[in-house]
Amino acid sequence: xxxxxTAPLVVEFPFTRSLGPVQGAFLTGLRERTVLxxxxxxxxxxVPPVEYDxxxxxxxxxLVEVAPTGTVTTWAWNPAPRRGQPLSTPFxxxxxxxDGADSALLHALDAPGPDAVRTxxxxxxxxxxxxxxxxxxxxxxxxxxxxxxxxxxxxxxxxFADPVTGITAPARLDYTxxxxxxxxxxxxxxxxxxxxxxxxPACRKVYVPPRGACPTCGVATDTQVEVGPRGTVTxxxxxxxKAKNLDIEVPYVYxxxxxxxxxxxxxxxxxxxxxxxxxxxxxxxxxxxxxGRFPDHYRPTGEPDADYDSYKELI
Amino acid sequence: MREVAVVAFGQxxxxxxxxxxxxxxxxxxxxxxxxxxxxLTAGEIDFTCSGSADYLAGRAFSFTMALxxxxxxxxxxxxxxxxxxxxALYEAWVKILTGEAETALVYAYGxxxxxEVRDVLTxxxxxxxxxxxxxxxxxxxxxxxxxxxxxxxxxxxxLAGIAARSRAAAAANPYAQLRGAVxxxxxxxxxxxxxxxxxxxxxxAAVVLAAGDTARRLTExxxxxxxxxxxxEAHSPGVRDLTDSPSTRLAAERAGYFERPVDxxxxxxxxxxxxxxxxxxxxxxxxxGADVRINPSGGALAANPVMAAGLIRIxxxxxxxxxxxxxxxxxxxxxxxxxxxxxxxxxxGEAR
Numbered sequence: 001x002x003x004x005x006t007a008p009l010v011v012e013f014p015f016t017r018s019l020g021p022v023q024g025a026f027l028t029g030l031r032e033r034t035v036l037x038x039x040x041x042x043x044x045x046x047v048p049p050v051e052y053d054x055x056x057x058x059x060x061x062x063l064v065e066v067a068p069t070g071t072v073t074t075w076a077w078n079p080a081p082r083r084g085q086p087l088s089t090p091f092x093x094x095x096x097x098x099d100g101a102d103s104a105l106l107h108a109l110d111a112p113g114p115d116a117v118r119t120x121x122x123x124x125x126x127x128x129x130x131x132x133x134x135x136x137x138x139x140x141x142x143x144x145x146x147x148x149x150x151x152x153x154x155x156x157x158x159x160f161a162d163p164v165t166g167i168t169a170p171a172r173l174d175y176t177x178x179x180x181x182x183x184x185x186x187x188x189x190x191x192x193x194x195x196x197x198x199x200x201p202a203c204r205k206v207y208v209p210p211r212g213a214c215p216t217c218g219v220a221t222d223t224q225v226e227v228g229p230r231g232t233v234t235x236x237x238x239x240x241x242k243a244k245n246l247d248i249e250v251p252y253v254y255x256x257x258x259x260x261x262x263x264x265x266x267x268x269x270x271x272x273x274x275x276x277x278x279x280x281x282x283x284x285x286x287x288x289x290x291x292g293r294f295p296d297h298y299r300p301t302g303e304p305d306a307d308y309d310s311y312k313e314l315i
Numbered sequence: 316m317r318e319v320a321v322v323a324f325g326q327x328x329x330x331x332x333x334x335x336x337x338x339x340x341x342x343x344x345x346x347x348x349x350x351x352x353x354x355l356t357a358g359e360i361d362f363t364c365s366g367s368a369d370y371l372a373g374r375a376f377s378f379t380m381a382l383x384x385x386x387x388x389x390x391x392x393x394x395x396x397x398x399x400x401x402x403a404l405y406e407a408w409v410k411i412l413t414g415e416a417e418t419a420l421v422y423a424y425g426x427x428x429x430x431e432v433r434d435v436l437t438x439x440x441x442x443x444x445x446x447x448x449x450x451x452x453x454x455x456x457x458x459x460x461x462x463x464x465x466x467x468x469x470x471x472x473x474l475a476g477i478a479a480r481s482r483a484a485a486a487a488n489p490y491a492q493l494r495g496a497v498x499x500x501x502x503x504x505x506x507x508x509x510x511x512x513x514x515x516x517x518x519x520a521a522v523v524l525a526a527g528d529t530a531r532r533l534t535e536x537x538x539x540x541x542x543x544x545x546x547x548e549a550h551s552p553g554v555r556d557l558t559d560s561p562s563t564r565l566a567a568e569r570a571g572y573f574e575r576p577v578d579x580x581x582x583x584x585x586x587x588x589x590x591x592x593x594x595x596x597x598x599x600x601x602x603x604g605a606d607v608r609i610n611p612s613g614g615a616l617a618a619n620p621v622m623a624a625g626l627i628r629i630x631x632x633x634x635x636x637x638x639x640x641x642x643x644x645x646x647x648x649x650x651x652x653x654x655x656x657x658x659x660x661x662x663x664g665e666a667r
Binding site for chain 2: 004006009011015017019023027046048050054055073074075076077078079082083084085086093095097103104105106107108114119134135136167169171173174175176177178179180181182183211212213214215216217218219220
């Protein structure tokens with residue numbers, strides 16, 4: 001059994017989201033060092049505010065300003081901060097009920113160690129130096145000896161100059177991709193410039209690239225079969241849009257190619273022929289580049305075209 | 316109402332890293348196992364439903380790859396939930412109840428090994444207020460654990476006892492990943508120590524459901540689903556009482572759990588502290604629940620293949636009934652931060 005193949009895989013996307021009147025006012029308020037909550041019909045004040053009452057589903061819009069100080073309702077010590085978390089040194093995760101609020105906000109508390117944290121402790125917001133209208137405008141909480149303000153929350157119209165209407169939330173996850181047994185065998189054969197499919201023990205079809213299971217029979221493909229290198233174009237399209245980071249002149253042809261001996265067509269680019277002369281039935285062969293781990297493209301072999309009947313089942 | 320039963324359950328051996336197999340390669344032996352137990356072929360199953368999550372694999376529509384394992388050609392009736400397979404089972408149960416199907420295959424799988432599951436699960440959180448802070452699953456569970464301790468409802472000693480009991484029970488479970496004595500370990504997110512937290516697991520599970528006489532024909536002792544319900548609470552942990560689980564209690568009530576005692580409870584509690592919350596919500600462990608065997612499989616503390624661990628609770632409860640070790644069992648599955656969403660199934664053996 002060859003070694004397990006792995007490769008780094010990064011999934012990264014800047015999610016852009018629009019904000020409604022409540023969340024927009026709250027996040028704009030953070031930018032202005034103002035903390036807003038929303039009042040429910042029963043008088044409770046929710047911070048952070050939501051657009052609908054979590055108990056009754058009533059639409060909420062009555063905003064109030066609450067204090068930047070509050071009380072820890074529960075906490076957890078985080079000895080090893082992870083990427084993206086608010087602080088890079090050990091800190092406490094806290095739920096904080098801000099003075100004037102009836103619900104708690106999740107954030108980080110900067111504290112020297114777990115012994116310095118307890119439920120019921122008083123804290124205040126430490127504002128981020130640069131604020132954009134996001135939950136991270138609160139850099140973290142920090143211990144505070146300030147008493148709760150004498151007055152309760154005050155109504156706020158939620159109006160700010162230059163309101164924030166959306167956020168961009170970058171998300172990145174790092175994976176180590178492992179293709180599994182069948183695809184590893186396929187990739188390892190490619191390093192010898194061989195294309196290997198796998199045969200279903202039940203229906204005898206040869207799948208390429210193999211994924212380990214026959215989608216018709218639901219059983220493992222078990223026998224390796226070398227296919228190609230030549231094949232037949234079963235269908236194709238002409239690509240007129242240049243893809244980012246892809247150094248291929250447009251237009252070019254992308255095709256389904258039934259390799260000789262395979263019962264499933266794989267897809268690849270066709271080169272070595274003007275794009276408008278590619279046709280169904282065209283016989284092609286792989287072109288490898290120096291050091292390439294898979295065929296760069298397929299080019300015509302010069303053979304006569306294949307009969308339609310010989311590949312019609314593979315379209 | 317139509318009778319519906321679990322007639323077969325299978326699972327993989329859960330491991331920390333299954334890099335040598337793809338999802339479908341990991342899943343296929345499990346599918347073949349449950350089909351063999353019923354004598355059915357994939358083509359004879361009326362409805363197939365699966366649970367998994369793209370974020371674990373890091374690939375869009377990753378469940379379509381696993382579909383190869385059930386033989387989706389010629390076309391089958393199929394559905395997928397982007398959550399734990401327990402909810403796929405719920406969908407299949409409804410499909411049978413409504414007469415749309417006589418048999419159903421439910422499967423679920425999750426490989427946490429390709430990514431960092433603590434980071435991956437942050438992507439299920441509210442994207443405005445929570446996800447930008449990347450609070451990981453252990454941290455959120457630890458906030459709940461602290462709330463329980465502060466309320467005097469548990470202590471670190473009881474939590475360690477739950478961990479020890481679970482892993483001792485798992486010693487008899489050949490599929491479990493963590494078995495036997497596991498050190499309480501260092502605080503991972505205090506008050507939770509490594510021993511309070513589930514292992515990072517790769518694994519798969521499958522269940523076959525059948526209606527009425529079909530179930531009796533397919534197995535000697537069907538595990539009848541007497542009730543099944545799931546309920547959800549507010550997403551934000553800051554508006555909830557983290558020491559309680561009203562959604563579990565309501566789902567249990569609607570599933571008929573409180574009508575008469577059970578002898579077995581398979582609880583989907585990946586963290587020791589969550590078992591405390593669930594026991595309180597279900598009145599287990601008090602006088603009413605003193606005789607209930609909790610998590611004889613070892614539970615999610617012994618193997619936690621994300622997206623399959625809830626379905627496994629239903630499967631383990633059903634298998635216990637099928638083996639004659641239980642007459643009436645509760646199975647529970649959870650999803651979301653701090654037990655946000657909860658599903659309860661009540662299973663019974665045929666009256667004897």
